[in-house]
Amino acid sequence: MHQIGNIYIITAIAVIGGGLFGFDISSMSAIIGTQQYKCYFNQGPHGPGFDGIDDCSGPASDVQGGITAAMPGGSFLGALCSGILSDRFGRNTSIQIGCVIWCIGSILVCASQNIGMLVVGRFINGFSVGICSAQVPVYVSELAPPSKRGRVVGAQQWAITWGILIMFYISYGCSYIQGNAAFRIPWGLQMIPAILLFVGLIFLPESPRWLAKHDQWERCHDVLALVHAKGDRDAPFVMLELQEIRQMIEFEISNKDVSYLELFKPKMLNRLHIGMSTQIWSQLTGMNVMMYYITYVFGMAGLSGDTNLIASSIQYVINVGMTIFALIYIDRWGRRIPLLVGGTLMMIWMYANAGLMATYGSPAPPGGVDHVPEESWQISGAPARAVIACTYLFVASYAPTWGPVSWIYPPELFPLRVRGKAVAVTTSSNWIFNFALSYFVPPAFVNIQWKVYIIFGVFLTAMTIHVFFMFPETSGKTLEEVEELFLEGVPAWKTKVEYNKIRRAEGGVIDSEKEAALRQVESPVKTENADVSKAT
Template sequence: MGYVNGNIYVITTIAVIGGALFGFDIASMSAILGTQQYKCFFNQGGLDDKGQCAGPSSSTQGGISASMPGGSFVGALASGIITDMFGRRRAIQIGSVIWCIGSIITCSSFSIGQLVVGRFINGVSVGICSAQVPVYVAELAQPSKRGTVVGAQQWAITWGILIMFYISYGSSFVDGNTAWRLPWGLQMIPAVLLFFALFFLPESPRWLAKKDRWEECHETLALVHAKGNHNDPFVQTELREIREMCEFERHNQDASYLDLFKPNMINRTHIGMFTQIWSQLTGMNVMMLYVSYIFGMAGLSGNANLVASSIQYVINVFMTIFALVFIDRWGRRVPLLIGSTLMMTFMFANAGILKSYGKPAPPGGVDNVAEESWDMSEAQAAAKGVIACTYLFVASYAPTWGPVSWIYPPELFPLRLRGKAVAVTTASNWIFNFALSYFVPPAFENIKWKVYILFGVFCATMTIHVFFFFPETAGKTLEDVESMFQSDVKPWNTKVQYQHIRKAEQGAVVLGKVDEPATEKTAS
C-alpha cells in the first residue's frame, strides 16, 4: 500500500487545506471586486462621477458573490452520497479536482456568465470539502484531540483569508487583467497539493468498518492511535466499540437523508443544522465583509484602511489558536454560550453608537457607504469605538462559534448517518451564507444601524437555544456520544470528560463509562 502517515497532526494539516479553499475565495473576491482592473473588464455601469469604471451593477455583483455559496449548498448536499460511496479521503480529493476546474474557468473568464459558472463550480468544491474534512479528521482523531483537529478547519479558513487578502492586494498593482486573473489562478496550487498529499494519508477507520474492511480498520486505528501497536488497549477497546456499533446498525436499513428527520433523529438534526445556521447569523459576515466601510467612517482611507482591515484578519487567525489549544478542555457548550453573549454585547454597542452619531444613507446606498452613509467626521471617538467593538467581536467569534460550528456536527450522529448528516448541516450554513450575500447590502441601505440590532437579537436567541438544547460532546468517543443521546440526560447536565478520556487513551481506565445514565442501545 506504500507509505501512509499516521500522525494525526500531519493528517489534519493536509486535510484542512480543503477548508482554506473557502478562505481563499472570501479574501480574493473581497480584495478584487474593488479594483479598477476588475470593474473595467466587467463594467456594466459606464463611468461613475469620478470618471472611473463603475463595474458590475449592484444586483449583478450580488449574483457573482452569491454564486459561490450557492454552489457550496449543492456540493455539501452531494457530498453525503459521494463520501458514503467512495470514502472520506476520496471525497476530499474529488473536491480538490472540482476546485481546479472552477479556478481555471474563473481566472480565464471573458464574461460575467463565465465568471458566475466558475465561482459556482468553486462553490461545489468548497461544499464538499467543508462538509467532509470535519468528518474525516473527527473519525480519525483520538477523542481528547478531536476538537483541536476538527477546529483546525476554521484556523485554515482564517489563514486562507489572510494569505489571499495580501496576494490579491499585491496583484492589484499589476496592470491589466492579470490583476484579477493571477490570484484566481494561484488559488489552484493548494488544491493540487491537497489532491496528491491525500494519497499518503489513511482512510477513516469508521468508513472502512462500515464497508467490512476490518483488517484495514484495525491497521489504521493502530497506526494513528498507537504508532502501529495492534494490541494497544485503547485500540482494542475502540475497535470493539466500532464493531458493536456496526453490528447494531447492520440491523437497520441503509441510511437515507429521510432518516435524519425521523422522530428518533430529528433532535440531533436540528441541533446540527442550527449550529451552522447560528454561526452565519452571528453577523460575522457583516463584520468581515463591510468592516472597510466602517473604517471609512472613521476617516481611514487607502493603505491606512488596508492596515486597519487586515488587523481583523490577523486577530481572527491569532484568537483561533486558543480554541485549538483549549477547546477539548473547554468543551462545546461553554464556548458557544460565552461567544454568543459577547458578540451580542458588541453588536448592540455598535448599534447604539451608530444610532447616536449616524445619518441616513445617501442615494446609492452601500456603493457610497464608506464616504457618506454615516457621517462621523465630528465624532472620531465614537468611530474609534465602533472599530474597537468590531475587533472585539471578531476576537469573540474566533475561538468560539468559528471552530465549534465545524467541530460539533460530526460528533452528533451515528456512523451510518454521519456523512449525510454533516452534508445537511453544512448545507444549512451555505444556504444562509447565500441569503446573507443578498440581504446585507440592501439592509445597510434601508435599515442602517438596525442591522446590528438584528444580529444582536440573533446572538441573544442562540444563547438561549444552546443552553436548553445543545448537550456536551467533548471528552467522549463518538460511540459514547451515541449512548448519551439515547439516555434521558438534560443538555445542561452534560459535562466535559477530558481527563477521563485522556486516562482511557493511556490505558489507565476503561472506556464506555460516562457521566450520563447508560441505556440499552435502541434503533436509530
C-alpha cells in the first residue's frame, strides 16, 4: 500500500486527533447556555425533560462541573493507558484504537437520556482523547525533521483550535432547532473527524523509532528515507539519523528496564518533573476554563443570548488565527522564549481582569445574572468592555505560546526507551488538572466570584519563574542530542536555540564531529543492509 511521505500531509491527518479535544470543548461550552440543554437536563423546579419552558435553570453548578469534568477524567486514564498501547502496538495503531473508542463515546453522548448516561459517554470520549492527545505528539515528533518538529507537533494545538471553532458554530447553528435535537445533532457529528482520522492513518507510516525499537531496521530506514529524503536511502542526514537511533537502541538494550518506574530514577526524574510541569502549568493558565465557561464570564459582563454566544466565538477565531504564528516561527523562537513571554502577558491580563471586576463590579442579584448561579458578579459599561478585551488579549497571548509549546515540549525531553510511557504520564497530569478545574470552577464562580482571576494570576506568576530556572531549550536539536543535553546537566538559562545548525545538517552540511561519526558507521550500516538484501 502506498504510504505518504510528506511530513505536512502526515501532520494534517494525525493532528485530527487534537481536533477531537477541540470538538468536545465547544460542544459543551456552546450548549450549556441553551434552553434546550437546560430544560432537558434540568434539576430546577420545572423538573426533567424538554417541555418548552424558557426559564429552566439546567443542572446544578456542581453537577454541571461533574458533566464537564467527565471528559478530562476519562482522558487522565486514557493518557496513562496510551503508553502501554503505544509501546506494544505502535504509535499509529494506538491512535486508531482511540478513534474507535471516540465513536463509541459519541454514540452514548448523542443518545443520552439522562445526566448519568451523558457523564458515561463523555468519560469514554475522554478516554479516547487521552490516548490521542498523548500519542499524536509522540508520533509526529518521531517522524519530523528536527528543524520542523516544533511546527508540526504544534499543529496539534492548531487542530484543537479549529475543532473548537468548527464545533462551536455547528452547536450555535443547531441552537435554533426546537427540542433536544439542538444538542444531539452536534454531539453525533463529533464522530466524523474520528472516522476520517482512522481511515487517514492507514496511509501513514509507522514511527521509525518505534520500528527500530522492535528490530525492524529495514522498515525504519525506509521510513526515514521516505520522510526526510524523498526515498533516498543514502542521503547523509538519513544515514546520520539512522546511526543515532542505532546507538540509542544499543544503549537501551543494555538498560532493559522500561517500566514506568524508569521515569522515577535520578537521571530521569528532572525530565519527568519538567514534562509534567509543562502540562500542569498549561492548565493552570486558566485557558481551558476560559474555553469551557466563557459564556459565564461574558454573562457577568452583561452579555446574554445570541450576543453572548457570538462574543464567545470571537475568542475561538482569535485562538485559531494567533496559533498560526507559532506554526511559522516556533522552531526559530525555541521553547523557552514563548513560555516566558506568554506567561508574563497572560499574568498581566488576569490581574487586569481581577482589578476591573473588584473595582467596578458588584455582586449579582440572588440566583445570579439571568438566574445563572455561576454568574454571581456583574460589571457594566466601559469596565465590562475592558474585561472582554482583556479576555481576548489573554487568548491571543496563549495561542502562539503555551498552547502549542505544551504539546511540543514533553516528547522532546525523553529518550526513546521511555518516550511513549513518559508522554503518557505527562499528558495524564494535564488531564487530571483539567478534570479538577472543570469540576471546581463553576462552584468557584458562585462562591469567590472575581477572586478566581487572582488565583490564576498567581499561578501564572509562579510558572513564569519556574520556566526561567528549570526549562532548558530543546529546539534545533535531534531527539538524541536532547538526551546528551540532560546527561551533561547544562543549566536551563544557558541553553539556546540551534535552528541554523540543524537546518545545515538536514541539507547535508554536517559538522566535523558528526561527519567523523558518520564515516565510522557508514560502512557497517551499508554492509548490514546489503547482507539483509542478499539474504532476502
